[in-house]
Amino acid sequence: MKQLEVLDLDGNSFEGSLDACVANLTLLRVLDLTGNMLNGSISAPLIYRLTLLETLSLSGNSFEGIFSLNMLANLSKLIVLELGEMDSETFQVQTETSPCWNASFQLQELDFASCELNSPAKTLPSFLSFQTSLESVDLSDNNLVGSFPSWLLLKNPRLKNVVLSGNSFTGSFEPFDHHHHTDQLEYLDISYNKIQGELPRNIGVFFPNLSYLGVSNNKFGSHIPESIGEMANLEALSLENNNFSGNLHEHILNGCLSLTNLFLDNNQLNGTLPSFTKLPNLSFLTASRNNFQGSITKEFCGPRFFMILDLSFNNLSGTLPSCLNMSTLNLQGNGFTGKIPEASTNLWVMINLSGNKFTGTIPESIYNLPHLWYLLLAGNDLQGQIPNQICQLKNLQLLDLTHNNLSGFIPSCLNIQISEEIDGMTESIPGVSSRIVHILSMMQQIIIIYIQHLQKVQLTMKASPLQYQGYILGDMSALDLSCNHLSGEIPNQIGDLFDLHSLNLSNNHLNGSIPKSFKNLQAIESLDLSNNRLSGQIPLELQDLNSLSVFNVSYNNLSGRAPEQGQFGTFGDSSYKGNPFLSWGISNRGNAALPPPTPVQLDEVNKDDSAIIDFTSFCWSFAATSVTVLLALLTILWTNPHWRGAWFYFIEGLLLRCFGKFLEDAFY
Template identity: 30%
Template sequence: MAAPSSLLFSLFFYILCSACVNTIVNAVTSPILCHEDEKSFLLNFKKSLTLSSDSSSYSKTASWKADNSSDCCSWDGVECDKDTGFVISLDLSNSSISGTLHSNSTLFGLVHLRDLNLADNDFKNSSIPPQISYLSRLSSINLSHSSISGQIPFELSGSLDLTSLDLSSNFLNGTFPVAIFDLPSLTVLNVSYNQNLAGYLPVFNQTSSLRALELDSTKFSGTIPASIGNLQSLTKLRLGRCRFSGSIPASIGNLTELTFLSFTNARFEAGKLSWLDKLTKLNSLYLMYTNLYGEIPSSLANLTKLTTLHLQMNHFTGEIPFQLFNMTELINLSLFDNQLTGSISSSFSQLINLDNLNLKKNNFSGIVEADVFLSLEKLTFLSLSQNNISLLTNHLINSTLSHFTGLELDSCNLKEIPYFLKFQDKLETLSLTGNSIHGQVPAWLWNASDSLVEIYLFRNFLTGMGQNLSVLPGTSLRVIDIKDNMLKGNLPVPPTTIMAYYVANNKLTGEIPSKMCGLRSLKILHLFNNNMTGPIPSCLGNSLSVFNVGGNNFSGMIPQSYSEKCDLRVMDLSQNRLEGQLPRSLSNCRMLRILDLGDNKLEDTFPSWLGTLPQLQVLILHANRFWGATASSPGIGSPFPMLQIIDVSQNSFSGDLPLEYIKNWSAMKFLPSDMELYAYTRTEFQSGKHHWTDTYSSSLTLRNKGVTAEYAKHVNVLCAIDFSSNRFTGKIPDSLGSLKQVQMLNLANNELTGPIPPSLGSLRQLESLDLSVNKLSGAIPHQIAAELNFLSFFNVSYNTLSGPIPQGPQFRTFEKDSYIGNLGLCGLPLSKKCASAKSPEPDNEDVNDSDESLNVSDWAFILTGIGTGLVIGYVLGTNISKRHPWLILKVAEVLTRRSYTRNLESEVTMDEITIFRTNYR
């Protein structure tokens, strides 16, 4: 019976083991479903978000379903632990989602998360909630490009397992928590491109695990500590466009594992590159704008793995070391904006892998043959601009660089457009500015490449854009800049793809072609200073961002219809023959920043309704026929809140100076410290894989320091007021003293009365003050001399001021002409002393100042002559002329000035002034 029993036991054991194996197999192969509470957390997090309406890309949350059969571990972007089923990774990067990150978000219930990636989304300027510290197991956080703002919560520095933190390209501000640098496991830290994020670098110890440190384009400041050399594991270091000071520490040379190094900082002390030799693993080196000087070290050639070398905007001198031409791995080489000399060597042809070469803005000289670069088969971009070279091209060359997309040959002594361009069918950008190219643009250039996007030909001697071309060809052209040439004839119509068309400062005639109305993409039209005529087409304006047709002979009325879709930022119609009233529909152009209508024949009252425009910075109505009071319009609470420049001179405005406006000109009281120096209008567009930005710089003409000056680039921080040559009456308001950013103030040639307010002494930025030819009385306030340290032009002539002229450092520089025509003034630079003793008779050199010998009746005669016409003045002034011939000449000067600066029918003519001078000389 033993045998059967043994058999039965074996069978039982087999069955038992099979069951165990099946149980184990089932346990291994059956997936563990996600936990219901975490599934709920994810679904609620999804509910707090929305899909971007303008995006066609796929959102990972689309696969998240609430039904019972849906396992959240299988959802897109979700990863669970295979043993526990807890969510350990959430990757919703580039998912076209938007919304707000709230402190009570169910996202923070996923306490087992190790990796969180929400990059490339739009979280509507949310702050990072401190509750992120609930995710205590996080080792990787990526919130880059996600519209996060506010401060980085200090709680992040308590996450001991954090190994990677990427918050780049957001709007973070405040101070970076320095304790984060001390996290023992931290290997990657990237907070670059947060322009308002401040911070400083700590003392680093040798136990740090950092492999990548990226702080580009932040407000990190202070010095770079020598202890940065302790980061022995560092492979990537980016400290560009920060606010570091001091020198670049030589200990950087200890970071022998570096493959990527970037510094860009104008505040560094001048230095050399002696610390570079040990960094033999570098493949990318960016040292732009770092105050480096001396010759480029030949030892750079020892960095044999280097593919990218950017040394632009430094102070390097001497020639390019010949050893550099042995660096055959180089793909990108930029030496732009240094003081390098010598010739551009033909040895560049040895750098067979070059893709991008920029030698712009140096002192290279001699003859350069184009063949050197046409042999580089991988070359895509070449810039030799702004050197002292002469480029030789061969008309027999018809080679095509298969990847060539960009060429800059500005100021290269070109006499013609290089013929080899005819065969570059991938060309996207061409710049040949500042050469000596004459004649017509060859017709083949417009058709050379279907990819051509930008063409810059300004500052040459071109007479036409192509023989008999009334419409320019081109299927991709977005920017044509051919200003500052000698173009004649009618304006050619650009391709329908055009976005920016610059044809200013030429000799074009005729009207604006009607076909221009079909350019739906056009954003910038710049026709300033030509000889064009006719009306301004009503179709132009609404879709444009920049509309500049000033300096022509356009006539008729300004188009009257501007819709609520108006996109105008800059409108310059100055120096034409336009008539009629301003179109009230301009109030629909809510983005308008600059409006220049000076030197026309417009006839209207003051456009107070423009005060509703929230962005208007510049308003110029100079030399028109505007009239009446400038009182504030009812219903405008804070008119002209952003106004910085106003010029209404040479009109017929009357009444008091506009007190209500002056009180509300907030932008003249305070300018943000981070305001850009120049006023730019940027137009952006996409072309294939490339994102292009075109920038228009506004120019203005203002009267400053007694002369008319053109600001080729409108200075964004300039504040100016010009109310001169009108009929304003009343007193100068004290509130002008609150406009502390004003640099130019001109109230001359009006009928203002009362004293000069001492509050003008508060205008500490003031450089030019003209109060001449008014009826101001009293003393010149001593505050003006004591406080205005930048004042370089001052004129109070021809008023009724009295008392001593205040003395001060700036006032010692002003001549007698600043004060003449004021009976009661005394003291330097006038010869009339302020003592009680009788002043001596003036000698011939001081005749300009002897107005004090006139009595009241003398002045009555003269003022009557000025006010009522020269016939009466001639009769009443005969006796005076015998005693004071100098005064007659001065009165003639006043009359001359008034005849130039006022457009009033009652003003004297130049013939009358000539007679006046002749009779009383």
């Protein structure tokens, strides 16, 4: 095959290393091995004879060792070089060689993403200063240092895609003068750096054809430039986690007619929310943790299909318009009053109203969302009972109603379960328009990215608030009803929630016993039933919960002997304290590395329980007896002069016997 010119094996599962025979394919123009499982090192003899090579794509493999750009000295025709995203801890790309060399090629596409570029110095490749034909460059996730390389944009006017995220670039982002335009640039991502200062006021003139602008997780400040409104093709604008202040100007929303994703979280924006009526395609709007004021107006109503609407932790107030069609709503940390309006039965649903001052009952409209994944209403002032209609949410993965004033019984029909794969959510759902299906198919990856990098679900787990961040779809399910006024017994049906990872019913008024059906919660990792009125014994069947790492039943009325086998051998006193009639051992407590003891028979455990002295009960009994004796003694001395005189005579003799010598020396 020495006449071979194109070898494209992209996207397979080939293993092993590069064979030396590749060096004999001297007529190769394209060598594309991207997305396989190849390993070993890439040696110079495999490359330097391929002098006609135009495309070298080795990304997404498991190659090891150092790749030096010296290997490409003879490849003067090279225009595509892709070495990024190696699944290896040892692979590095070194471009700064000694003696220094000038690249004989002019690249059009360069991918050095996540390849430990020029480690440990973390410097930008110097050969890039001589490249003028680049159309796409990706240097992301290399932790490169130094000032932001504005010269890279100036010297390559044909650039379409620039990804410099995940580095440590500093300085300001002022790459152009007022007369410079970069008409070709469509994708610019400089997020996750340390760039500060202001965004250029004329950024919309510099980049008129951008479809994506990402500057999140930097140190930008001041106002958001009005000129962003000149970007008519802009589809996604990511400004979160900076120090932007001031109002969100109407001109931005009036000009960016193609905008579908707007991320403004964690800034210092203020004023009232602008009108979004001129953005018919807006699907993602996140502006949490700012200082927006005012109310949610009827301008939010309309035919748009909101996938995520996150206005949490602002200063919004008033009531929500009843016409608002919500698919995903997050308005936590505000001061809204009244009922949550009717919601549509859309697919991509995550309702998070936590940390507000909502009052009243849980609105019935929420129960008409059959595809709801997350319902978080924690930290409000909701009252009333949890109705049985909540059981209509068959795809619910996470229910968090903690820190409210809910009362009544826990519904016995709760069904928290793992949802289906994302790709299957649009199938077999009647009445979904072709536009919605198209939007869903286009936005699936954005939803995953949002959950990975933005969405932090705070639960009360492991006896303290915990932020669970990451891709939790299909990985986690939780039920948290803690810190309410719920009463009655714990439903046995909760034991049928086989996929439950976290269950928190603490700080309520629950009574009765711990259901033995909890033995079916084989995926449970955290179980908190503390601060209730539970009684009876802890079921020994819970010893079979091998995934349980947090267990808390403190401050109840439990009795008997706590289990000691399996995971229960690792739980400390804090898991059981506040139960006067409950006893527990210390066989291997605090040493989770020890293997679990051999299981014992139930009748043997019961025999051991009968012979155990409850130390806590003993202490209480001893204290009560001591107080009673002291009160009786004082009563006798107060009412009987003879015994009172005898008591003082006894005390006087005791003092003289103990301190007589000391008193004699002191006075004589």
